[in-house]
Amino acid sequence: MVQIPEVNSNIFYFPQGHAEHAYQPVHFPADFNIPSQIPCRVAAIHYRVDPHTDEVYAKLRLVPLHVSQVRFDDDTVGGIDNMSETKYQSYTKTLTQSNANNGGGFSCPRKCAETLFPPLDYSDMLPTQDIFPMDVHGETWRFRHAYRGMPKRHLLTTGWSDFVTDKLLVSGDSLVFVRDEHSDLHVGIRRSKKRNDCIFNFSSKRKLGPSYNRLTSSFGELRISDKVMGIGKVKAEDVLEAVRLVVNMQPFDVVYYPRVGTPEFFVKPSLIRKALQIRWWCGMRFKMAMETEDSSRTHWFVGEIASVEAVDPACPDSVWRLLRVTWDEAVVTNMKMLNPWEVEIV
Amino acid sequence: MVQIPEVNSNIFYFPQGHAEHAYQPVHFPADFNIPSQIPCRVAAIHYRVDPHTDEVYAKLRLVPLHVSQVRFDDDTVGGIDNMSETKYQSYTKTLTQSNANNGGGFSCPRKCAETLFPPLDYSDMLPTQDIFPMDVHGETWRFRHAYRGMPKRHLLTTGWSDFVTDKLLVSGDSLVFVRDEHSDLHVGIRRSKKRNDCIFNFSSKRKLGPSYNRLTSSFGELRISDKVMGIGKVKAEDVLEAVRLVVNMQPFDVVYYPRVGTPEFFVKPSLIRKALQIRWWCGMRFKMAMETEDSSRTHWFVGEIASVEAVDPACPDSVWRLLRVTWDEAVVTNMKMLNPWEVEIV
DNA sequence: ACATCTTGTCGGCCTTTCCGACAATGCGT
DNA sequence: ACGCATTGTCGGAAAGGCCGACAAGATGT
Known part of the structure; x- marks a missing residue:
């Protein structure tokens, strides 16, 4: 379900999407004049481990590009080709x-x-x-x-x-x-x-596994940090810093914890291009693969486009969560605003 | 059951006893002219762990002493007293x-x-x-x-x-x-x-504990080394080297793996003194605490002194395994030669 | 030698884990 | 829409582990 881009590939970085991964509200200063999406090259990817929870997260170094540098039908750039596909x-x-x-x-x-x-x-x-x-x-x-x-x-x-x-x-x-x-x-x-x-x-009731010392010794800390991280895993200031650097065309780092239901804030150009070639309109019907309540299975849910409008009036040009939708099955209560590249027309 | 002396205490070192801890026969050269027992000061004790089997062994540094330096009723020497008793x-x-x-x-x-x-x-x-x-x-x-x-x-x-x-x-x-x-x-x-x-x-049938990698990765090695070490755990040459040094009054190191049924080759002077004050003679009856077949319990076995003579004709003065004994219970088949300090008169 | 304290062994019972039957799901045609 | 391949769930069965009863052994008097 998780799509981490490859090193040297191009992606579009969405500050709004990045902000959704913070555990605090991110208030972009009005004078920032943020582009809604910035093309970037993935300069490096480091996989790290959260020592408390064993979760793997990715640390991506992104280098902002000029729009002219990006071909929407080709996700890679530079001399290194997709051979790294044959990796793990x-x-x-x-x-x-x-x-x-x-x-x-x-x-x-x-x-x-x-x-x-x-x-x-x-x-x-x-x-x-x-x-x-x-x-x-x-x-x-x-x-x-x-x-x-x-x-x-x-x-x-x-x-x-x-x-x-x-x-x-x-x-x-x-x-x-x-x-x-x-x-x-x-x-x-x-x-x-x-x-x-x-x-x-x-x-834990069994023999101490390797996690015992780790989890218990930092128990207090864990409680606190987890309580705060209700929504995401990164600090608001980290998002603001990333945005500050990106608007100045400076390389910057982002940390990405894969999270079901929270879309990635870096997307392949080809995916966006394909999605934006479609003329989205009210009443269009679509399907989207989603995991069930307990994430034990995936199921195709079907819905209808309710409206097509920027989520944030301050960013009228942004395509982030462009689609306001209604679902056929009432079960899907949240998830009312989707990215065009997340859904599939039926 | 195991008696490791304290640092700075005096002991008597028995080359013959040391040889019993080798896994190879130890042939003392005839020209060595080995004393049967050499008083030594325990200069240092290091506890080590066999990484394969988890067994703890002791490495003792022994400094040979002249007989005149040893008081048989006092096991310690030097400024440090027995306060180290309050250790672990x-x-x-x-x-x-x-x-x-x-x-x-x-x-x-x-x-x-x-x-x-x-x-x-x-x-x-x-x-x-x-x-x-x-x-x-x-x-x-x-x-x-x-x-x-x-x-x-x-x-x-x-x-x-x-x-x-x-x-x-x-x-x-x-x-x-x-x-x-x-x-x-x-x-x-x-x-x-x-x-x-x-x-x-x-x-091992369960989850890999910490020993898994250790034990399996070195399985081949373990087999071989364990096969060879049928009797003891040290090399014959190590025993010979120790003896060479001790006769020249040089400090030397010995490695001691505690082994049920193989007596320690370093003994407190007071223990020897007490044992040798007794006039051992044929027919004397004694008891000795020993572990049962599977070492699950200790039991007092009773026996009789059969003869009192040096085990090795080459060392006629040695008190090592001085006592040839017979047991009341026929079960005790091995263990026919005992050290005087191992038994207790009844 | 006896009384008392300590602890090894045993069978009962409860929990955990292993296993195939069956059915629900999903995919391809 | 149908059939086949895949895999989630269930209840029975086997194994593992917890428990007190009992008695053998050890200790002290």
Whole structure:
């Protein structure tokens, strides 16, 4: 679900989108005269780990470009081509209730098992093996990987429960398996939006996993910081600083925590171009893939464009959340303003 | 069971005893003219950890003394007195079958619990608490400590099984709790003689504890080295080098792995003196505390002195294993030659 | 030798985890 | 719209772990 651009590719940076990732209201000074979207080159990407929650976030160095430098049909620039596409293989799955309910194991999607895990001996009637992925702290875990049941499916059993308990995973959180350039297997997690919004209720009952010291020793700090970070993960001043630099055509850094329901504030030119080629109008019908209440599954929701207007009167030219929509299913209460590139016309 | 002398105390060093701790036969050159026992001052003690097996061993620096320098009724020397007695509090217990049989918990001796663990709230009908001892690798473990049952006893329950599995403990291995100078609780282990003598049969089934990488990654190496070390843990050449230095009155280092059934090769002067004051003779009856087959309990065995003679004709003056004995219970097959200070007259 | 204290072992019971059956979902045609 | 492939959920079964009863062993008198 997460789209991190590649190094040296071009993106459009949306200050308004960036502001939505702050945990404080961001008040842009009136005299800033902010462009609604600024083309930038991605100069560098660093992946970091939040030591408290194990969450992975990205730190992007963006270099502002002149509009003339950007071709909307080509997302890359510079001498390095898209060969870096052949980098890591990874698979992300959102945990179901059964996965997290300590009931037992993790039903592993076939694609995940077949592309990332060592091949099983299918000549065996009940093929099993142990996989040893490493988490972001360098801790190695053991999961028993079996292919069984009727119909046959891939499962992670022994060891999974310990992982869930140690990482305090609940249904809705996501699991990421990655095979790196040395073809070593890694495992990461991403907490669901809900979890991000609430204070951790930490109560590990098992053997101290690697997270014990970390989580408890900084418990007080964690409570406070998480309480404050109700909406996003970055400071308002960091957003303002980024905007200050971008309007002066200075390179700047942004931190991006992937968050379900909060769109990325950097978007590929080709995506925007394709979206803006459409003449959006009231009454147009669209669909959008969204995760269910507990993020355990994705579902296509259908709706109708209610109006097409800039969200912020101060930025009348901005296409950020240009579309005001209504949904066929009343369930979708929030999410009334969408980016054109988030939806698909039906 | 293990008696490590204190720094600055005096001991007698027995080359023959040292040789028994080698895994190879030690052939003392005839021209060495080895004294059977050399008084030494313990200049330094360093405790080390075998990274493969978690075993703790001691490295002692010994400085040879002239006999005139040693008073047999006083084990210490130098300005530092026995105040260092008030150093660490510790308790060692050999694991019973019930302790290791994964059946559940660890029945904790009263003395251990009351002297080393934080005090329980005995006003509570079922007092429980969690203790967090640290192992030699700096890993913290959690054990649930309860005082319950009829009659009441101290037990370690939750967390214990994981520890047993991770450390590959079996009945006969020993557990050591230590409270250090910062009153922090530590936990160590000592493998039984049997385990030391055989190749590890490693087959961890649970989550990878901290030992996993260590034990598996060096599996091959471990097999080999353990196979060779059938009897002791040190090289024959190390023993020879120690003896070479000691006869020249040079300071030397010895490594001591505590081993059930293999007596220490450094002994307090007072102990030797007391033992040699007795006129040992055939037919004298004695008792000796020894551990049972699986080291789960200690039992007093009774026997009779069969003869009093030097084990090695080349060292006719040596008191090392001076006593040839017979046992009342036929069970005690090995252990036919004992040191006078190991037994107690009845 | 006896009384008392301590602690090893056992079987019962409860919890956790493993497993295939079945069905709901999703995708391709 | 239908069929097939995939995978979420459920309840039974097996394993693991917690518990007090009991008694064997240890200790002190």
